[in-house]
Amino acid sequence: MKHVKVCVLRIEGTNCEDEAATAFASVGVSPEKVHLKQLLGQCPSDLKRDLGSYDILMLPGGFSAGDYVRAGAIFAARMKSGLKKDIVRFVEDGKPVIGVCNGFQILVELGLLPAMDGTMSEAPEAALYTNDSGRFECRPTLLKQEKRGKSVFTSQIPKGSVVMYPSAHAEGKLMFPRAQQKKMLERLLENDQVVFRYVDPDGEHAGYPWCPNGSLHNIAGICNPAGNVLGMMPHPERVLKRETHPDWTRVKWKEDGDGLSIFRSAVQSVR
Amino acid sequence: MALDHLFFKRDVPFPLVDIDLAKATDAELKVLSKDMGLSLSLDEMRRIRDHFVSLKRRPTDVELESIAQAWSEHCCYKSSKVILREHIFGIDNGKVLSRGDAGVMEFDDEYGYALRIESHNHPSAIEPYGGAATGIGGIVRDVLCMGAQPIALVDPLFFGPLDHKGELPAGAKTPKYLVSGVVAGIRDYGNRIGIPTVCGGLYFDESYLGNCLVNVGCVGIVKKKDLRNNAVGGVGDYLILCGGRTGRDGIHGVTFASAELSSKSEDESRGAVQLGDPITKEPLIHACLEVNSLGLINGMKDLGGGGLSCVVGEMALSGGCGAEVDLDKVPLKESGLAPWEVWVSESQERMMLAASEKNVKRILDLFAMWDVDATVIGKVVPGKHVTLRWQGVQVFQVDLDFLTKGPEYCRPCKIETPSKTIKEVRPLLPDTKTVLLDLLADPNIASKEWVFRMYDHEVRGGTVVKPASGMMNLGGPSDATVIKPLPDRERGLALALGVNPWFCGLDAYRGGMASIDEACRNIIAVGGYPDSFTDCLNFGNPEKPERLGELKQAVAGMGDLARFLNLPVPSGNVSLYNETAKGSVLPTPTVLGLGIVEDVRRCITTDLKKEGNLLFLVGETKEEFGGSAVYRRYGAKGGVVPEVIPERLKRSMDEMHAAMKKGLIRSCHDVSDGGIAIAVAEMCLGGDIGAEIKTNYESWYLFSESNTRWIVEVEPSKEKEFLGCLTIPVTKLGKIGGRSLRIKTEVDRTRIPLKEMRKAWSGALPKLMG
Structure with missing residues (x-):
């Protein structure tokens, strides 16, 4: 079996690594926690690492750089300025990239999601906006897997099944620019x-608190058209x-726990 | 009074003043202490004067300021040490690994756990957001400097009533403003550094109107081989200051904490409140733990009260050495600080490392990778002096024995027990349903979900029993929270609070015991077994004999019970002077209890599980209503404060724990505020199912708050085996089922729909906070 290398990427304020x-x-x-x-x-020579040598990239949650500008914006800018080529190659090689919470915000800021027109958009096409409640919400959330086709992350999570992954964020409401909201959502669905x-215990798409942020179409997670981000x-x-x-x-x-299957799927896809 | 004739400005290109203490009269010494913000008494000022007279020189401002920090109540516990030594210190069951800035206890063969709780009361009363945030920052550093990874935060908070309408003490802020600010401060700091805030409490009483209490606790986990002393390794060690830069924020924090609050505190002491920066702290934690686990450092200590002035002296002294520091090497936030300001500033997010020369470069490189400042500022030298230089000029040289052996007082103490002198006046109670709904909506009992959903209580992925127990998004309260510190082990830690200021107000000795009892029964309720305590003692002005009497009695109660149980208190904190012109806060000894959970997969929660299961009361209910929620709510007076019988508690803990290990208990909730009625109601709410209970007493016994009691759910098939486990009193209360709580007494029957209970319990706090 292939030896799978995972890069768990962090900067100051990343705190779920x-x-x-x-x-x-x-x-x-065997995952490795790697500082950007x-x-x-920019580190002692024995600590230098090459993104290309990893098989999976994970961007964990937290408050990278304090989220003081916009959630994920600073981490994304620092990645883009020094690592853009490496990241694009990583994604185009079909290697899995997963961002959770602040990691999701970073992927959107980077333009790796939703990335409907290419691997990485120049500017962010969507936003993860302040929760409708206006508050940080730490609570259990139920998610229904709704991807029609295959994805490297869901091979072990059957379509239509419900998993419990807890939420903890203040800015998780997925939005597109208002004028294009409807069209972008249609494309997102069309692209699978x-x-x-987010659903309630009966598996129905429900409002607060089951959808903790008021996200468009109850969306909790999206992938790129190729399905590897x-x-x-x-x-x-x-x-x-x-x-x-x-x-x-x-x-x-x-x-x-419910969370294992997503990581199992990702690892299986690169083995 | 002009003191100019005592000050001699030194002819150097920076601010430095020699003070002619030898010439100062007693009256001048008093004024000097006040004007310089030293908070030292006349006797203490005389002692300093005599010391420098014997050295035949004048002290510099740097020296005088430094001594004031070291001798403050906050740093040297001069009023409380005698009492603590008598009752709390020294309980040792052989599992205490360290009593440093945080206590460290054995967790298992390979690991220890660190624990401490402390107060950040005065800063939070002035600036709630910053005060609470830096409170978290400080307690995290206390755990970090033992070499431990922080894994949980705990925060019991005490405010005036949210609906307070009348006048506030001069200078005080409204409780609602304080609650919002403090909760936001904890939220923004705790969430950003990624340590879960798992456990807490919100308490409301008139006595906290002018002086809120913000207590913050932290628990950490450390490999025994990585456990560090807060000391230098030896002569030749380099002193490396790392983390945040030093500025004018937080100057005189400890001396401010050692005086009563007044209407002028806002103007005079705003600068004593530090500014927190969690995004400097977060990588600082990583970097410190990394250099520690790589074996690159000999000792580590955090910069808290007194700043550099305390940390350098204490680290050097603990290592049996002296130190030389080039104070002008300290990285500053702004230029123009005087040497004394740099020396005593309490700017946040700073740690001091002691390391051998050969490791210094690697340490600096690693900190650079994390973009965290790290600077060599001095060296460890033989002898017992700390010497400071500024631009090559010696500005300070003090003998560590003199500096750190602060005064210790055995102040006069008057012991009063109001519960014995106030005549008990029983309340006129409305019908049972009204009482129960009123109590569920009492802010001291009502759901705290509004608060804990804003705290990330699950980051690090190890929170097994969470603040809410039961149906998703419908949970009831948990007694203790349980953390699984290590991903590959099922052994866990239970964290539980115990405090009842109203008991303490009427009978400080029984109240002190009750706080330990409560922490123990909370830990037992989740399936853990109590292992150690840390305490934060919040009291009034110790120079008033009645206040000191309260402290002494409460500490005696806690100590007597902890000693009987043979459970150590390896760390703690004392916060005195919690007092305004309107009076003192209720005596508030907050206990954080830690319990060991052998296998977290066997934990028990409070929510009722299944229709048809039986409910039992374990423990004895007595006519003890002094300080109870029902007495407070309906304007009663006096009454007997619930006692604790140590032997009974110990036997109850052992038998309950054994029954849980045998898998005989499906749910369990300790009986505390609001008594049996509220405990059962909360269990119903968590399980979203009703229950029927019967009692042979009058209904108001259901609201007694006698100690050492639990409500447990048992499957009918296991009733016999369960009862066979217990020699302590146990009573069958009823059974689970339906959509309401039904209470039958000798004289009446009451039925309260779940829906109404939930509305009262869940709605109260959001409504008050708006």
Whole structure:
């Protein structure tokens, strides 16, 4: 079996890298937590790393650079200025890229999502806007897998099934420029880019609190048209085992948490 | 009074003043202490004067300021140490690994866990957002400097009533403004540094109107081999200051914390409140842990109260050495700071490392990769002096023994127990349904979901029992939260708070015991077993004998019970002078209890699980209503404060724990504020199912807050085995089912629909906060 290398990328304020690394370690591969400056060569020489040498790239959650300009904007700008070519090549090689929470915001800021007209758009085409409640929302969320075709991240999550990945963010409402909102959504659906949508316990698309942010069309996660770049607000890496689910003391016990399947799928796709 | 004749400006190109203490009269010493913001007493000023007279020289402003920091109540616990030593210190069951800036206890063969709680009361009363945020920053550094990865934050908060209409003490801010600011400060700082805020409390009482209490706790995990002393390794070590830059924010923080608040505090002490920067802190945590785990450093300590002036002296002294520091090498936020300001500034996000010369370059390189400043500012030398230079000029040289052996007082103490002197006046209660709904909507009992949903309580992916237990988005309260610190191990830590200021106000000794009892029963309720405590003692002005009496009694109660249980208190914090012209806060000893959970997959939560299961009350209900929620709500007076029988608590803990390990208990909730009635109601809310309970007493016994009690759910098939496990009192209450809570007493029957209970419980806080 191929030795799979995973890059969990971080800068100051990235704060979900430990559990992101644990997620990949739980499915039998060896992840490495890498600082952006290690890819840019701005570090002691023994710590330098090459993005191309990895098979999977993960952008974990957090508040990169404090999110003081716009969530994810600074991390994205720093990646774009020093690493654009490497990233484009990585994506065009079909290698999986996953961004969770702040990582999703970074992928949108980078133009790697929704990327309807090419690998990476020049400017961001969408935004993850302040939640309708106006507050940070840390709560359980249920997601229905709605991708019609195959994707490298969902081979182990059947279409129509519901998973519990918790959310924790203040800016997770997916929006397009108002005038193009309807058209962009249609294209997104047509391209089969909608992967996860928020639902209630009956599996119905529901409002707050089940959709914690008021996102367009209840969208929780999208991929690029090729299906190898995935961004999502909820955190699969927080539910690797059943005991971190919110209601695990009430339901029938099983060992695995819902989050594992997404990482299993990604690893399987590159093996 | 003009003191100009005592000040001699030194002829150097920077501000430096020699102060002629030898010539100062007593009256002048007093004024000097006040004008310079030293918060030192006349006796203390005389002691400093005599010290420098014996050295035959005048102290510099840097020296005088530095001594004031070291001798502040905040830094040297001069009023409380005698009491703490008698009752709390030294309980040791062989599992204490360290009593440094944070306590460290054994977690398993390979790991220890670090714990500490402290206050950030006065800064938060002046500037709630910044005060609370930097409170989190400070407690995280205390855990970090043990070499531990912070894994959880805890924050019990105390304010005046949200609906307070009348006048406020001069200079005080409205409770609603303070709650918003403090919660936002914790949210923005805790969420950004990525440490989950998992446990807390919101308490409201008139006594906190002018002086809110913001207590912040942190727990960490550390490999035993990475555990660090807060000391230098030895002569020749380099002192590396890392993290944030130093500025004028947070000057005189500790001396400000050691005085009562007044209407002038806002103007005079705004500069004492530090400014937090979580995005400097977050990489600072990574960088410090990385250089530590690589074995590159010999010691580490955080810069908190007193800033550099405390950290250099304490680190050097603990390592049996002295130090020389080039103070002008400290990176500054702005130019133009005087040496004394640099020396005592409490600017945030700073850590001091001690490292051998051969490791310095690698450390600086690693910090550079994280874009975190790290600067060598001095060196460890033989002897017992700390010497400071500024542009080559010596500005400070003090003997560490003199500096760090601050005064210690055995102040006069008057012990009063109001519950014994106030005549009990029972309240006239409305019908049981009204009482229950009123209590569910009491802000001290109502759901705190409005707060904890804004805190990321799941980051790091190890939160097993969360602040809410039960149906998704419908959960009831949890007794303790449970964290799984290590991804590859199922062993966990239970974190629970215990505090009841109203009990303490009436009977500080029983109140102190009750805080330990509450923390223990909360830990037992989730399936853990109590292991250690850390405490934050918030009291009034210790120079008033009644206030000090409260402290002494509460600490005695806590200490007696902890000692009986043989559970150590390896860290803690004392916050005195929580007092305004209108009076003192209620005596508030906050206890954070830590418990070991052998296998987190066996945890128990509070939510009712299944129709038809039975409900039992474990423990004994007595006529103890002093300080209870029902007495407070309906204007009663006095009453007996619930006692704790140590032997009973210990036996209850052991038997309950054994029953849980056998899998006999499906859900469990401790009985506290609002008594049995509220405990059962909360369990119904979490499980979104009703229950029927019967009692042979009058209904108001349902609201007694006697200690050492739990409500448990047991499957009918396991009733016999469960009862067989217990020798402590246990009573069958009823069974689970329906969509309402039905209460039958000797005299009446009450039925309260779930819907109405949820509206009262969930709606109260959002409504008050608007």
